[in-house]
Amino acid sequence: MAMGPSDGTAGLGGTKGLFSPVSVDRISEVIVEQVRLLIREGKLVPGDRLPSERSLCEQFGVSRVTVREALRVLEASGLVEIRVGARGGAFVVQPSSERVGKGLAELMTLASMTAGDVTEARMVFELGILPLVVERATEEDIADLRVLVEQGLNALESGSYTMAMSAAFHVRVASAAHNPAIEMLVQTFHGPMLMSLQQAHVAAPLMGPRGAHEHFELVEAIEQRDLERARGIMTRHLQRTADRLADYQDPRLENLDGEE
Amino acid sequence: MAMGPSDGTAGLGGTKGLFSPVSVDRISEVIVEQVRLLIREGKLVPGDRLPSERSLCEQFGVSRVTVREALRVLEASGLVEIRVGARGGAFVVQPSSERVGKGLAELMTLASMTAGDVTEARMVFELGILPLVVERATEEDIADLRVLVEQGLNALESGSYTMAMSAAFHVRVASAAHNPAIEMLVQTFHGPMLMSLQQAHVAAPLMGPRGAHEHFELVEAIEQRDLERARGIMTRHLQRTADRLADYQDPRLENLDGEE
DNA sequence: TTGGGCAAATGGTCTGATTATTTGCTAGTA
DNA sequence: TACTAGCAAATAATCAGACCATTTGCCCAA
Numbered sequence: 001m002a003m004g005p006s007d008g009t010a011g012l013g014g015t016k017g018l019f020s021p022v023s024v025d026r027i028s029e030v031i032v033e034q035v036r037l038l039i040r041e042g043k044l045v046p047g048d049r050l051p052s053e054r055s056l057c058e059q060f061g062v063s064r065v066t067v068r069e070a071l072r073v074l075e076a077s078g079l080v081e082i083r084v085g086a087r088g089g090a091f092v093v094q095p096s097s098e099r100v101g102k103g104l105a106e107l108m109t110l111a112s113m114t115a116g117d118v119t120e121a122r123m124v125f126e127l128g129i130l131p132l133v134v135e136r137a138t139e140e141d142i143a144d145l146r147v148l149v150e151q152g153l154n155a156l157e158s159g160s161y162t163m164a165m166s167a168a169f170h171v172r173v174a175s176a177a178h179n180p181a182i183e184m185l186v187q188t189f190h191g192p193m194l195m196s197l198q199q200a201h202v203a204a205p206l207m208g209p210r211g212a213h214e215h216f217e218l219v220e221a222i223e224q225r226d227l228e229r230a231r232g233i234m235t236r237h238l239q240r241t242a243d244r245l246a247d248y249q250d251p252r253l254e255n256l257d258g259e260e
Numbered sequence: 261m262a263m264g265p266s267d268g269t270a271g272l273g274g275t276k277g278l279f280s281p282v283s284v285d286r287i288s289e290v291i292v293e294q295v296r297l298l299i300r301e302g303k304l305v306p307g308d309r310l311p312s313e314r315s316l317c318e319q320f321g322v323s324r325v326t327v328r329e330a331l332r333v334l335e336a337s338g339l340v341e342i343r344v345g346a347r348g349g350a351f352v353v354q355p356s357s358e359r360v361g362k363g364l365a366e367l368m369t370l371a372s373m374t375a376g377d378v379t380e381a382r383m384v385f386e387l388g389i390l391p392l393v394v395e396r397a398t399e400e401d402i403a404d405l406r407v408l409v410e411q412g413l414n415a416l417e418s419g420s421y422t423m424a425m426s427a428a429f430h431v432r433v434a435s436a437a438h439n440p441a442i443e444m445l446v447q448t449f450h451g452p453m454l455m456s457l458q459q460a461h462v463a464a465p466l467m468g469p470r471g472a473h474e475h476f477e478l479v480e481a482i483e484q485r486d487l488e489r490a491r492g493i494m495t496r497h498l499q500r501t502a503d504r505l506a507d508y509q510d511p512r513l514e515n516l517d518g519e520e
Numbered sequence: 521t522t523g524g525g526c527a528a529a530t531g532g533t534c535t536g537a538t539t540a541t542t543t544g545c546t547a548g549t550a
Numbered sequence: 551t552a553c554t555a556g557c558a559a560a561t562a563a564t565c566a567g568a569c570c571a572t573t574t575g576c577c578c579a580a
Contacts, residue, residue: 025532068562083561109300113440184373325564343531
């Protein structure tokens with residue numbers, strides 16, 4: 001018996017009419033909302049496994065197709081991860097800032113946003129967090145940064161320096177502010193850059209010796225808790241990015257390889 | 261003939277082995293990637309309509325279920341919008357920062373991110389962009405802000421002030437920086453706040469007369485291009501949010517109603 | 521000219537089946 | 551006993567063909 005969406009509540013809600021919208025549409029969406037709620041309420045925590053598709057069919061009283069569409073949406077939203085095979089199924093995942101940033105980066109590349117726009121936002125943000133970084137950086141933070149600088153210098157010599165390494169450095173600096181929201185945002189900035197670089201096949205080394213040395217100096221300034229010096233270095237460092245971008249005729253994201 | 265995912269490439273790629281992952285899985289994902297690419301390349305622009313489900317089935321040589329799952333993912337990603345009925349179908353949408361922020365907000369509330377974290381990030385960002393705002397705000401920007409302040413004051417008197425209004429004001433201020441990246445990020449900050457407020461059923465007026473007056477003063481300072489004054493006002497304004505948040509025992513996002 | 525109604529297009533859903541993959545257990549062998 | 555090969559079960563991925571609900575546009579009648 002193929003039933004249409006007319007009785008879309010599918011036994012949910014039932015007697016009480018406290019539905020927010022007039023949504024008599026899309027059973028799968030109702031399922032998504034239920035699961036979402038369970039996750040928000042903490043009744044489902046990362047690592048938990050949802051019932052199998054067939055179980056969910058029975059519990060919701062819908063067909064497998066509908067359940068699968070709901071799972072697809074949940075997966076695309078970064079809430080669950082689906083594994084096949086025995087002991088497989090839908091597992092609730094811990095939403096990482098990385099995962100969040102990915103989605104955001106995707107849309108930033110689509111939005112009408114120039115490389116200059118992104119660079120300017122970086123200027124504001126990465127300079128703005130420096131006081132926090134200088135104040136809060138731990139020995140571990142600094143040790144990590146030293147390693148990254150070291151790797152950068154080595155890669156530079158062997159000509160294998162990539163933008164990803166530069167991005168990793170900047171993100172690691174931001175994480176020294178010890179604020180997940182800030183870390184996520186910085187990650188977001190670098191996402192679209194890396195993405196567009198991959199698209200443009202510009203994996204070539206773009207970091208000059210000067211930029212690498214600035215990374216080194218920045219770590220030193222952070223270690224010495226010298227905010228003014230750190231600010232000066234970062235300003236120069238980012239400014240050169242901006243300048244290089246200005247050289248392009250069409251400074252859209254495709255050309256976001258100005259990081260030196 | 262029910263064929264499994266063994267030939268999951270579905271005729272794509274074919275001879276050349278330049279697939280990024282080993283992803284021989286999930287035909288629907290391949291379809292998603294194709295459409296995504298078309299959108300990125302500008303071959304599909306907002307407003308365009310994808311072929312109907314049944315057409316896509318033929319073109320891709322897959323079943324409707326598979327196509328539908330791909331469409332679900334694209335829809336959840338905010339790339340297309342699906343309308344039913346004749347002349348319906350999947351339409352490419354302009355990815356707005358609002359649409360993006362929604363999904364993002366969801367994940368941010370789930371991520372281990374406290375209200376304090378978000379507030380601190382706001383401090384950095386909203387203070388950091390003030391120089392740009394003061395420099396670039398147009399008469400239109402200021403007129404819009406005046407309207408928002410007016411509405412806020414009226415709502416305050418009638419007791420109908422909502423957090424959404426405060427958020428709208430802050431976002432509008434950010435948009436006066438005339439940088440899409442910045443606007444989008446500020447919107448991202450406010451998304452999770454609104455969401456958690458709705459969850460906590462705290463739609464009540466939280467904006468004190470003091471906060472509303474600060475909004476008014478801020479607009480004035482922007483109009484006068486008085487950066488220092490604007491900075492002072494914004495600092496006080498956000499600081500009170502931080503202070504209020506500190507009163508909570510568990511300052512998680514559920515309590516992100518500190519905006520006054 | 522206008523209104524009603526019918527038909528086509530289209531998404532939403534159902535049913536029942538096959539295939540591929542993973543896991544765990546079992547039996548056979550050294 | 552220990553180890554490996556292989557089979558069985560669980561599970562997601564997909565297919566095929568059907569029916570329902572909604573929207574749009576057109577045609578015909580008043």
